[in-house]
Amino acid sequence: MTFVDSTALAVNDVSYAYGKKTALDRVSFVVRRGDCTILLGPNGAGKSTLFSLIIRLYDSPAGSILINGNDVRKKPSRALAEIGVVFQQSTLDLDLTVLQNLRYHASLHGVGGRLARARIREELQRQGMYERRHERVRQLNGGHRRRVEIARALLHQPSVLLLDEPTVGLDVPSRGAIVEYVHGLCMSEKIAVLWASHLIDEIYPSDRLIILHQGTIRAQGGVSDVLQATGAADIGDAFHILTREAM
Amino acid sequence: MRLLHYLRALRGIIVRELYRFVHQGGRFGAALVRPLVWLFIFAAGFRSTLGIAIIPPYETYILYEVYITPGLIGMIQLFNGMQSSLSMVYDREMGSMKTLLITPLPRWYLLTSKLVAGTLVSILQVYTFLAIAWLYQIQPPPIGYLTVLPALLLTGLMLGSLGLLLSSFIKQLENFAGVMNFVIFPMFFMSTALYPLWKIKESNELLYTLAEYNPFSQAVELIRFALYGQFNQYAFCYTLAALFGFLGLAIVGYNPSKGMMQRKGGA
Numbered sequence: 001m002t003f004v005d006s007t008a009l010a011v012n013d014v015s016y017a018y019g020k021k022t023a024l025d026r027v028s029f030v031v032r033r034g035d036c037t038i039l040l041g042p043n044g045a046g047k048s049t050l051f052s053l054i055i056r057l058y059d060s061p062a063g064s065i066l067i068n069g070n071d072v073r074k075k076p077s078r079a080l081a082e083i084g085v086v087f088q089q090s091t092l093d094l095d096l097t098v099l100q101n102l103r104y105h106a107s108l109h110g111v112g113g114r115l116a117r118a119r120i121r122e123e124l125q126r127q128g129m130y131e132r133r134h135e136r137v138r139q140l141n142g143g144h145r146r147r148v149e150i151a152r153a154l155l156h157q158p159s160v161l162l163l164d165e166p167t168v169g170l171d172v173p174s175r176g177a178i179v180e181y182v183h184g185l186c187m188s189e190k191i192a193v194l195w196a197s198h199l200i201d202e203i204y205p206s207d208r209l210i211i212l213h214q215g216t217i218r219a220q221g222g223v224s225d226v227l228q229a230t231g232a233a234d235i236g237d238a239f240h241i242l243t244r245e246a247m
Numbered sequence: 248m249r250l251l252h253y254l255r256a257l258r259g260i261i262v263r264e265l266y267r268f269v270h271q272g273g274r275f276g277a278a279l280v281r282p283l284v285w286l287f288i289f290a291a292g293f294r295s296t297l298g299i300a301i302i303p304p305y306e307t308y309i310l311y312e313v314y315i316t317p318g319l320i321g322m323i324q325l326f327n328g329m330q331s332s333l334s335m336v337y338d339r340e341m342g343s344m345k346t347l348l349i350t351p352l353p354r355w356y357l358l359t360s361k362l363v364a365g366t367l368v369s370i371l372q373v374y375t376f377l378a379i380a381w382l383y384q385i386q387p388p389p390i391g392y393l394t395v396l397p398a399l400l401l402t403g404l405m406l407g408s409l410g411l412l413l414s415s416f417i418k419q420l421e422n423f424a425g426v427m428n429f430v431i432f433p434m435f436f437m438s439t440a441l442y443p444l445w446k447i448k449e450s451n452e453l454l455y456t457l458a459e460y461n462p463f464s465q466a467v468e469l470i471r472f473a474l475y476g477q478f479n480q481y482a483f484c485y486t487l488a489a490l491f492g493f494l495g496l497a498i499v500g501y502n503p504s505k506g507m508m509q510r511k512g513g514a
Contacts, residue, residue: 041487055349059503081351091265091342095270100263108350110252 006032007066008082008160008192009054014063016049023049024215028061031194031208033104033159036186038203039196040235041212042243047196048088050212051164054194055085078093083156084153088164095137096149098129098148101137102155109139109156116155123151127181143174150178154185161185163195167202175202183207209235211242218242255296256352266370267334278326278372282319285380290315298310300367302443304475317471318440320395322374324403327369329431331361336417348501355498360495362411366403369514373399392475398473398483402466403485408493409462415500432442437462439471462489 232238338344472479
């Protein structure tokens with residue numbers, strides 16, 4: 001796979017196994033700047049494993065993962081500096097305030113002083129959370145915690161944003177707000193977004209799709225490409241066909 | 248700029264640890280109550296039973312309370328190291344360990360920074376304990392309060408790195424109870440914290456050998472001598488070697504390609 005300028009994330013022939021059980025089998029795709037790519041797959045498809053490999057919580061010698069041209073195995077620090085992550089499970093420190101959590105994250109990314117204050121203010125204001133910066137995270141509801149996590153993931157201005165099922169457990173308005181906000185980011189900030197989900201209604205017509213099932217990519221491309229390839233009327237049907245056929 | 252990044256990350260990790268410590272007031276209380284119970288109740292009760300001969304660094308006969316004070320300081324740091332380990336297992340289950348491990352800095356540096364942060368917290372606890380002990384007439388020479396600081400830094404790092412090592416192998420929070428039974432208690436009781444080596448030798452040769460090679464014994468001896476303005480070279484070298492050994496293994500344990508993390512399927 002050729003690395004081109006607009007490619008923010010390139011996953012090339014990546015495989016991974018837990019012992020003898022294959023979790024990912026020769027997975028390849030790219031995410032370009034400004035693309036919102038939805039990684040769609042049922043539970044156990046390998047989405048979280050793929051994320052763990054991209055952020056180097058796991059390591060696999062099979063294949064390569066490049067972030068802005070930096071191989072995560074060879075130049076992990078450079079690669080990780082380009083990534084913002086929102087994990088499936090909240091990773092905020094509940095006993096700390098919103099501000100303390102964000103300051104901690106900023107310092108881990110080497111952002112300090114005036115710049116850190118400005119970035120925290122900017123991101124929290126975009127999320128409508130600036131007024132609540134002195135509240136402990138424990139006092140926030142699930143939707144607000146997610147907003148803080150997205151603000152945190154964007155603090156160091158990454159070029160790739162990874163979201164691992166960030167709307168799980170949220171009510172409908174909170175989900176809608178996050179889906180809309182992240183899609184807006186792709187347009188306005190030209191961030192490359194890789195969004196793992198199993199919820200069809202989070203997909204916009206302009207999104208790119210990767211359908212992952214049992215560790216292999218069943219289809220990828222624009223929404224219309226996937227519909228055409230499967231002959232389905234909508235993404236729900238296409239997803240059903242692609243994941244059913246393989247069983 | 249890169250150096251600034253390293254320093255900012257270290258400061259951030261230390262500040263977070265201090266915030267957590269302040270927010271968890273009960274943890275501070277528990278950390279102090281434990282050694283104080285030993286000092287006020289256990290040591291007072293054993294004072295008449297155990298006679299301590301004149302042994303370095305002491306120049307006169309001493310009360311049992313005076314003897315076990317360095318051991319109780321070691322106990323504070325041992326429990327703090329295990330508490331850090333527990334919080335790391337908890338962080339891993341809760342996911343906040345991930346945010347640390349995906350920081351764009353070398354993993355050994357991040358883990359060492361976490362270790363330093365935990366050690367600083369333990370030193371705060373130790374000085375509070377020493378202040379209370381001073382009121383209880385356990386008063387080492389004033390210079391001892393200064394000379395013990397570098398010793399506390401080294402022993403805190405060594406015991407913290409043991410906790411870090413254990414946290415890389417412990418899969419779930421529930422397994423932590425085993426650490427109490429199989430690590431903390433044997434390490435504490437099989438050491439010079441409560442009784443001098445020659446006393447142990449009198450009763451059991453095997454126990455004596457185990458106590459002598461127990462890194463916790465050497466940590467306690469390093470603290471004991473430093474608290475009286477003296478330097479115990481053997482204890483220093485032994486503690487330093489143990490620190491490098493535990494820390495090296497912990498870093499391997501947290502390495503994504505070599506360690507336990509991916510084998511466990513958790514991060």
